[in-house]
Amino acid sequence: MSTTKDDRDAGKAEGHSEAEGRWAELLQPNHLAATVTLCLGVALFAFNEFFISTALPTAVEEFGGAALLSWAFTLYLVFAIIGGALAANLKARFGARNALIAAALVFVTGTVIATLATSMPQVLVGRLFQGLGEGIIAAICYALIPELFPPRLVPKVFGAEAIVWASAAFAGPLISGFLTEHWSWRAAFFVNIPAAAIFIALVLAIVPRRSASAQIVQPIPLFRLIAFGLGILLISVSNMLQNGFAMAALVVVAIAVLVNTVHLDRRSRHSILPLGAFSIGRPLGTGLWIILLMPLAQASGSVYLVYGLQHLWNFGPTAAGFSSALMAMSWSLTAILVASLRSHDLRVRLIWVGPLLLCLGLIGLTVAIATAEFRLVFAGQIAIGAGFGVCWGTLSQLLMDVSPPPERDKTSALLPTLQSAGYAVGAAVFGLTANIRGFDEGARLAVMRDALLAVFALSCVISVASLFFGIRTVRLARSRRPTRSEARAQRPVTVD
Incomplete structure (x- = not known):
């Protein structure tokens, strides 16, 4: 395959740019706010996971309903996946800034519902909203990395996010355990609210408004989103069953639903998956x-x-x-x-x-x-x-x-x-x-x-x-x- 002079120049420029990437650049004024914003978006997801997993057992003791404990994680996961699948469409339809703010407000709504809950069903409703909001936030934050940073800094951004995950793995259970033991499990839930408020403020300051030349918006593939969510829900529910045969049957049905939905998505003019996915x-x-x-x-x-x-x-x-x-x-x-x-x-x-x-x-x-x-x-x-x-x-x-x-x-x-x-x-x-x-x-x-x-x-x-x-x-x-x-x-x- 032959290359033109422009191609060679682009490659040289890219290689030069790649060689100049430094960790310190993430902390420079022109990148610091974007770094903090994206890392905070990941932190909301990571810390919330460790906070809730530590505090939920205490909430179950207060309300009863231990049988519903696994559903608190299942609903969160299913709706996080649905939110992630919906994120690209929302970003194209409303712009990253508006989509992130709306998703953060959904997350805050879920957090408030769970924090003020007086029963396990109310906690489950809160977890549902938390999952939906976090799924959208995490997916759009990934999409913004190549938009807000030059290619030479993209590996450093992923490295910074890895540090956030490690910090969450260490500090999350410790902070949540301390708050739950000395105050209440509700305090561990509430910590997410000021973090989300800071995240919204950073999004308003950093993420640009959508330009007038935004791409043509595709319709929301509601049926396929429901099918994807149903497949994941069936898989999660199967893990709660005690009968091995029933569990195997449900897993087979769930995988069949997911595979058929992927095939349907490939034939659609308005696909959720990118072209060439799983090829x-x-x-x-x-x-x-x-x-x-x-x-x-x-x-x-x-x-x-x-x-x-x-x-x-x-x-x-x-x-x-x-x-x-x-x-x-x-x-x-x-x-x-x-x-x-x-x-x-x-x-x-x-x-x-x-x-x-x-x-x-x-x-x-x-x-x-x-x-x-x-x-x-x-x-x-x-x-x-x-x-x-x-x-x-x-x-x-x-x-x-x-x-x-x-x-x-x-x-x-x-x-x-x-x-x-x-x-x-x-x-x-x-x-x-x-x-x-x-x-x-x-x-x-x-x-x-x-x-x-x-x-x-x-x-x-x-x-x-x-x-x-x-x-x-x-x-x-x-x-x-x-x-x-x-x-x-x-x-x-x-x-x-």
Whole structure:
């Protein structure tokens, strides 16, 4: 493929721009407010997750209705996914600024309802609104990264967001636990309100109004959004069932709904998914498989690892929870190191290492359970966190870069949505696996170990699939040269 002088000049300019990226630039006056805004958008999602997970059990004790506890997380997740799928359309229809403010107000409304609740059903309504608002916020914040920052700083922004996640993993449970213990669980909910108010103020100051030349707005694909939400809801509900056959049937129905909805979306003139989504012949398609499969595989640890540490090795809650914090630390530290690499091509070549480290970490967890060697758990968690840190930011940037400009909002909005879907599907699949193997609260230790061994062995298989797509994504990305229009599209965007 021949290249023109403009193409070569664009490539040289891009390479020069990439080499000049510095962490300190994120704190300079022309980028500081945008950095804080996007990181705060992520923080609302991250801290809310850890705040609520810590405070909700106390709310259940006050109201009763323990059977509804899982629904507080299920409804939040389902509506966060729906909000994420809707985000690109809302951004095009109303502009990022108006959509973010409206979503933040929806989130605040949900927080107020949950904070003032006098029963568990009211808490569930609040969680529904929180999920919808947060899904939109997270997706649009992803879409704004390439709009508010030049390409050389995009890896640094993802690194900064990794720091936010690590901070939430550490500080979230501590702050929420302190507020719940010394004041009330309502205080842990209420903290989100001033944070959301600051976020709205920053959006008003930083995010530009939509220009008059906004793209043609597509109609909202309501039927497909409902179908996507229904599929995820069925998967989440299946994880609550005790009967293995009923659980398997519901998972099969849910997957059938999701697959058929994806096929329907591909044939639609007004699609939710970007062009080439999940195609194995394009880097966008194979990259999206990684975004889905890595969280799906890691969900085994998210659901069962702390429980296993407490029951197989008699760890206390704090010591068991340290394993999750260890993964978060590893993820953040690795993400910062990778984002500091000046060569974009090198970061792309390292994408496949992420699924490889995930696979090795999950193998370590499997061996730890099989041999009763708990120290392998911590090594495995470090490897898993490093796997996400190595590839997640670079992969997200790559998927935005390889998407045609009109499709980039769809791709950006899909990333956090697909990640949440991966965790939801993983929780259901591993819940089904554990139940089939006899996992139960009163199960004998040998039965529990056998069930967890099956769960983590399956997660290893899924991680191998993500490794396949990781290798293929790198090959497709390196064999693909950017066109002239794409090179120009990747240049810094100036916002008046």
